[in-house]
Amino acid sequence: MSLVLDRTAQDLLFREAHTANTFTDEPVTEEQVQAVYDLVKYGPTAFNQSPLRVVLVRSAEARERLVRHMAEGNRPKTSTAPLVAILAADNEFHQELPALFPHYPQAKDAFFAERPVREQSAALNAALQAAYFIIGVRAAGLAAGPMTGFDSAGVKKEFLDDDHTPLMVVNIGRPGEHAWFPRSPRLPFDDVVTTV
């Protein structure tokens, strides 16, 4: 075995983890979300730009507003998950760069003075952080149900502003009955990896 990570951790994070479509009623606590963040905040981003922003949808009123913008097939699970998080990219992340990247504070102006550059960089790096977040939810013993099927403009208007781009909505909780489909096949190594 070429991995150092122990088998239990491999299973928890990847091999036995599944995208959940149903959940139990057990709440997801603020402490759990903080523990997830305090772990995954260390995942790498370019210039440590850390553009991910998270909106936790906890009130019934906010949940109702969100569900309205989800694709129809995603509404039942988004209605019933114990916690739903909107993950977004902050396109004005460069304001934080002098603090986040102290050994080269000039990066803010040298690389990120232009909004289209920032949007592209934030989209990629917030997506990396979204993946770390999903791994972190699993590290807390919870199941994640990430979804991209929603009206992005609607979610942006309801919950964000012009400086933030929604990336995905994630249902979070303990898996319920028939929580997932059987594991779908993955591409074989040789279809994905080539050597030059």
Add this chain to the structure above:
Amino acid sequence: MSLVLDRTAQDLLFREAHTANTFTDEPVTEEQVQAVYDLVKYGPTAFNQSPLRVVLVRSAEARERLVRHMAEGNRPKTSTAPLVAILAADNEFHQELPALFPHYPQAKDAFFAERPVREQSAALNAALQAAYFIIGVRAAGLAAGPMTGFDSAGVKKEFLDDDHTPLMVVNIGRPGEHAWFPRSPRLPFDDVVTTV
């Protein structure tokens, strides 16, 4: 402690892991790369679309071609890392969807008939997989050095084709001397997470 993942695994993947800028000479084997892939291939993507493609740059000739397209500050580490991987998004991933998403093979035409839609979906989902890959490299006890500072058009022309978009280049190996900067600060929870 709200996490189920044990502390050793937390440290290996997040808390003690750093982006490496120098490496030892110890080679990264094919078995290690396969073990990484066989773990991280299970990370979730929308419709299990799995758009990440990886080019391992192993020959001296290919390494030289790649280094030419790297930003100047990235050239020394890309020249000396035991292994360098180009991570790219396959914008024609939908061809594999009937096999990858067998319980709804119609997704290929229902959702992904148009190239701009595929490009957007591939960019997000390949970025998620790039993050899983970085975590997987760390799970193998290796250090990753992901970089976005390179000439994208040049890398595409040298190593890919019109259907593939380069996302990042990753140096891989055991960390060498002075391999990283001191840990940069992370944003506090309340600056990242809001509740509605």
